[in-house]
Amino acid sequence: MSAANQTQLHRYTVHDARPATFLERGVTVPFTTPVLLGSRVRPGQRQLLELAVPNPAGVRGLYIVPLRAIRDVCTPTLHDRLISDVLTEHKVVTPSVILRLTRAAVQEGLAGRAAAAAAAAADGALSGQRLLTNYKLLLLLIKQMEHAVPGQKPAELDDPANVQLRAKRAVARVADEIGVPSEIVVSSLEEIADAYLDIGLKGNPTNARYQQQLSDLEKVSAEVAAWGEAEIDPHQAGSALLIARSAFLTFNCGRIILEDLLASLTDLRALLCQWTDSAESNRSEASKLAWLLDGWSVILGIWKSAERFGTSSAIREMAVLVPTMPLEVSNWIGGQEEQITELQGRRSKFVSRLEDWRTGRALELIERNELIVRNFV
C-alpha cells in the first residue's frame, strides 16, 4: 500500500478520545447491575444527566444514554433503580455529591443490610470527623500564629480550657491581620475543615478517605504488577500492566495534588485570606483529588474480591474500567503527558468482552458488586 493511501486510511482510525475535563468524564456511580458497573453520570443536554456505560460491545468505548432511560438498556437491580431515581432529581454532579446521595440511597437497604449498615456508619462518623479535622486545623492555626514562648506547652498537650483561649487569640490575630471579623475566620476555618474532610491533614491523623485510597492505589498497583509479571497469557499480562501503570500514574498525580493541598495548610493565615476572598475557587482546588481518584474505588473493590470471584476475570474487568485521564489534568499537574499518552494507547489494546453477566453469572456479580458498594460508601 502506498504511503498516500496509508495516510488516507489513518484518517479513519478510531482513536480512544480523551475527555477535555473531569466533568466530561463524569462521576462513577456504584451500580450493582453487572452491565452498569463503572458507569459514570455527567451533565447532558437540556440540563439532564446522562449515563456513560463502559465497554458495551467488547471494544473500548462508551454507550451514552439519558439517565432516565436506564431501563431501556438493561434490567437494573432495585438498588440501581433507586439510585438513578435519586440522581435524576439532581443537576449537579461531583464526586462528593454522588458519595452523599449514594450513602443515603444505600441506607434504604436494597443493596443489602451490610451495605446499609456501612453507609449508616460512614454517615454517623462524618460529624466526628468534621469536628476532629476542625480541631486539628485550630491546633495548626495556634501553632502558626503564636510566638514561641519558652516553657509553653504545645497546644495539643495543653488543657482544653487553655486551648480554647489560645484558639480565640489565634483567630483574633488572623482576623486582625487579614482585615475581617473573627466570625468570618471561624466560619472560613469550618469551611476549610469541610473541604479537607476527605483529604485529611499531614500524616493522615483523621484517617481521611482519599489519603487512604491513595495508599490502597499504590498497594494495588504493586500487587497487580506482580500478578502480571507471573502471568504467561500476553493479553492478561498486558491488561495487568495497564491497570498497574494507570494506578501508579494516578497515585503519582494524586500525591502531587495532595502535597500541594497540604502545603497550603502550612500557612493557614494565607489560606484563610484566600478563602475569605474567593471560597469557591479554593473549594474547587480542594476537590481536585476527589475528581482524580474517581472510579478507582470500584476498581479497588473488584481487586479486593478477586480471590473469591476469580482473579483472571477481575483483571479483565479492571482493565476495562481503568479511567481515562482527561486533558484537563495537564493544567493541574505538568510532566505526566508522555505516560498518559502511552497508557491511552494501551487502553485500546487491552479490552475484553465481558460476558459473565450474560452467561449466567449475573447473580454472583450482583453479590460481588454489593460488596463493592459497601467499600464505596
Added chain:
Amino acid sequence: MPASPQEVRLLGSALAGASPDRLARALVVIDALPDRAAADQLLEKVRPTLRDLDLPRPLSFTRLLFTPLNGLIVSPREWVPGEPGIPRSVLTIIGDLVRGSLGGSAAEIEAGCFGQNANEAAALLTLGKDLWPAAATCVPELPPSSWSETGLGRLHYNWIREQCSIVWRHSLALWPSLQAAAEGPPKDLVCRALEGPLTEGELACSVVLHLLLARAKRPASVASAALDVIPLRLGSVRTVAQKAVDRLLSEAVKRELVPKCAETEEGGITAAAAAETACALVEDFEASIFLQASGRREKIRAIRDLAEMVCRDNYRRFTSRVFAERIKQIGSASLKNVSNSIESIEGAARIMKKIERSGRRLGNAHQYDASLQSAAAEIVQVFASCTSEGLLRRSDTLRLVEILIGPDNAERLCRHVTRIEGKP
C-alpha cells in the same frame, strides 16, 4: 502399625460422607502422613469432592512437579496402558527420580515450596518455571529399582515417562489454558497450547489434547479448536481429537455428572456447580460439529436427560429442606441474629436460583416458574405477617423477591404490600 485394607476402606467411606469442614480438617492430618500411598488410598473416594471444594493443600516438590499433569492423573485401577493417563501410584517414585537428577536446584525448589499453598497459581508458576522444563529432560530412560513396587513393567515406565516429558516440555505454553479451564478454555489459548505439540507429532498432540479436555468446561469447543489448527495432512493427529471426544463422552455417560446432594447448604452449592458444569458440557456438544458421528447424539441426549432429572430433584429438595426452613425460622429469629438470618435466606435463595438457572437450560423450564413464584409469594406473606420492626423489612422482602423472580417482578409483586401495622 499400618492400617489393614479393611480399615482404610472404612476410613475412606467415612471421609466420603464428611462435611466440607470435617473433610478440610481430615485433609490436614492425611497430608501430613509420611506414607503417600496410604494417603492416596484414603482420599480415593473423595477426590471429585476435593476438586470441587478447592481446599488449600500444602505445596510439596512432587505436587508442584505434577501440577501441569493433574488432568491426566488417575487411580491405578482406572489406568489403561497405552492410553493417555498417569497412575497415581507412580507419582512419588517419579518425583524422587526427578529430585535426584536435579540435585541442588531441586533442593532450592523444594525449599521454595515450604509454606506455600498448592492452590496459589502465582506461586506454582514461579516455582514451576524453574522445575518443569528441567524435569522434561532429566527422567532416566531406565526405571529405578523401586519401580517393581508399582506392579508395572518397563514398557509402562517408558509410556508414563514419555507422557510426563511431553507435558513438562510444553508446560509453560499449556499453563494459561489449564488455568482458564473453567472459562472454556478460550480458543486462542487452546491454539497456543497446541503449537509446540503439533511440531512433535501424534503422541504429543494426543497427550496434550487429553490434558486440555480433562478439565475443560467446554470440551467440544476445545476439540473443535484443535481440529482447526491441526493440518488436514496430519490425518492421524486429527483422529486423535475425534477419539478424545469419544472417550470423554463415554466417561461422561458413565459418570453421575450431577450428584443428588441438595439437602444442606453445602450440598446445594455442590449441586448448583455440578448442574452448571453438566449444562455447559451438553450445550457445548450440541452446538459443536461432533454430533454428526453416530452414537454421540444419543449419548448427549442421555447426559442431558439424566442431568435434568437430578437437577429438578435437587431443586425440589433444596427448596423444601433448606429455603422453606429458613423462611420459617425468620418468624422466630431473635433481634440479635436477624441480620444473619436474612443473609442466610438470601444465600439460600441464590443457591436455589443457581440450580434453577441450569435446570431450566437442561429442560422442563415451566416447572421452575411456578415454584419460584410461590416462594416469592411466601416471602411477601411472611413480611405482611411480621409485626416486629427488626425482622423482615420491606427492603429485605424486595431483595429476596428480586433474587428469586427478578427486579421487575419484585416491583410489581411488592407494590401494594403493606404490613399490618405499617412498619418499615
